[in-house]
Amino acid sequence: MKILVTGGAGFIGSAVVRLAASRGHEIVNCDALTYAACLDNVAEVSGSESYAFEHVDIRDRAALDPVFERHKPDAVMHLAAESHVDRSIDGPSDFIETNITGTFNMLEAARSYWTKAGKPETFRFHHISTDEVYGSLGAEGMFTEETPYDPRSPYSASKAASDHLVNAWHETFGLPVVLTNCSNNYGPFHFPEKLVPVVILNALAGKDIPIYGKGDNIRDWLYVEDHADALLLVLEKGKLGHSYNIGGENERTNLQLVETLLAILDEKRPKAEGSYKDQITFVADRPGHDQRYAIDPTRIREELGWRPSVTVEEGLEKTVQWYLDNETWWRALQDRKGVGERLGTKA
Numbered sequence: 001m002k003i004l005v006t007g008g009a010g011f012i013g014s015a016v017v018r019l020a021a022s023r024g025h026e027i028v029n030c031d032a033l034t035y036a037a038c039l040d041n042v043a044e045v046s047g048s049e050s051y052a053f054e055h056v057d058i059r060d061r062a063a064l065d066p067v068f069e070r071h072k073p074d075a076v077m078h079l080a081a082e083s084h085v086d087r088s089i090d091g092p093s094d095f096i097e098t099n100i101t102g103t104f105n106m107l108e109a110a111r112s113y114w115t116k117a118g119k120p121e122t123f124r125f126h127h128i129s130t131d132e133v134y135g136s137l138g139a140e141g142m143f144t145e146e147t148p149y150d151p152r153s154p155y156s157a158s159k160a161a162s163d164h165l166v167n168a169w170h171e172t173f174g175l176p177v178v179l180t181n182c183s184n185n186y187g188p189f190h191f192p193e194k195l196v197p198v199v200i201l202n203a204l205a206g207k208d209i210p211i212y213g214k215g216d217n218i219r220d221w222l223y224v225e226d227h228a229d230a231l232l233l234v235l236e237k238g239k240l241g242h243s244y245n246i247g248g249e250n251e252r253t254n255l256q257l258v259e260t261l262l263a264i265l266d267e268k269r270p271k272a273e274g275s276y277k278d279q280i281t282f283v284a285d286r287p288g289h290d291q292r293y294a295i296d297p298t299r300i301r302e303e304l305g306w307r308p309s310v311t312v313e314e315g316l317e318k319t320v321q322w323y324l325d326n327e328t329w330w331r332a333l334q335d336r337k338g339v340g341e342r343l344g345t346k347a
């Protein structure tokens with residue numbers, strides 16, 4: 001299958017590109033190369049004849065039609081987005097433009113291409129979204145596909161809006177769509193502004209390891225390569241117009257996650273004295289910080305037979321090892337604007 005992937009130079013998009021290429025799919029990677037992108041993430045496939053890169057900004061509607069015409073994809077996997085909640089607090093406008101207007105542009109470009117091609121039923125527009133659209137849980141309960149949307153940050157509100165657009169393009173225009181809403185990912189090539197890489201890299205640098213609030217916010221962690229596997233399965237086997245929640249059933253408080261990571265580092269690269277845990281520092285909480293996310297993955301498990309391949313402990317171990325082995329990759333990204341700074345405090 002020829003898959004047009006947006007955001008394929010980012011964290012999850014590049015995992016999709018690598019996995020899809022390894023399974024024999026042709027890839028057209030469309031990315032604007034924002035601060036969060038890194039083409040090294042797809043270096044292992046970029047020399048292949050079945051890979052093409054298009055430097056394109058999804059905010060630019062006119063730029064999208066020629067890409068569809070040139071490559072004639074069988075499917076779209078739409079991952080391009082502004083993705084960092086803290087940045088959405090300091091500067092929401094990029095989130096509105098890329099996540100909402102950009103998704104609208106992608107839907108219109110896909111609809112135009114699909115209509116001209118005679119509306120093939122086999123075409124797919126797969127929209128990749130987040131569990132954050134459902135808002136925040138208390139101590140009990142889990143997000144199902146029927147949970148009402150209740151986004152609370154500019155990031156999650158922009159993703160929720162994009163999900164509604166995708167559903168509307170299916171209901172109104174018949175565009176063959178599938179959607180997925182996934183929990184927090186971690187793994188190789190995670191941009192060094194997100195919690196897991198911040199913890200590893202600050203620990204190695206001997207810096208404070210910041211924990212927002214009391215560290216009692218709960219997330220449901222999923223290894224990025226398991227997410228990519230679920231995404232390809234939904235693309236190929238998901239029911240038209242359906243959404244699928246994807247999660248690892250690995251709820252951890254932020255503090256538990258950080259302590260696990262630091263225990264792995266203590267084993268793999270012991271400090272001269274003491275433990276990396278001594279560097280943990282509690283800092284002011286993120287404004288509007290959602291308390292708990294938990295995914296009920298029954299639908300994707302029962303309809304499509306998907307399960308994650310690694311436990312969170314195995315995935316974190318692989319991740320720590322990857323950062324230890326790939327210093328050149330992360331060092332090059334640490335000079336990018338905002339990396340290493342506390343963001344999201346302007347509310």
Ligand SMILES: NC(=O)c1ccc[n+]([C@@H]2O[C@H](COP(=O)([O-])OP(=O)(O)OC[C@H]3O[C@@H](n4cnc5c(N)ncnc54)[C@H](O)[C@@H]3O)[C@@H](O)[C@H]2O)c1
Pocket residue numbers: 006007008009010011012013030031032033034035036037038056057058059078079080081082083084098102128129130131159181182183184185186191
């Ligand atoms: N990271 C997570 O834990 C998580 C969880 C669930 C869902 N998601 C969703 O998965 C998708 C990918 O997330 P990620 O963590 O890989 O993000 P990321 O920030 O690592 O990568 C985003 C990519 O999109 C590109 N991009 C941004 N704006 C663009 C534009 N206007 N035009 C074209 N390309 C643009 C960037 O250059 C980058 O390569 C997003 O839609 C996000 O909402 C992420």
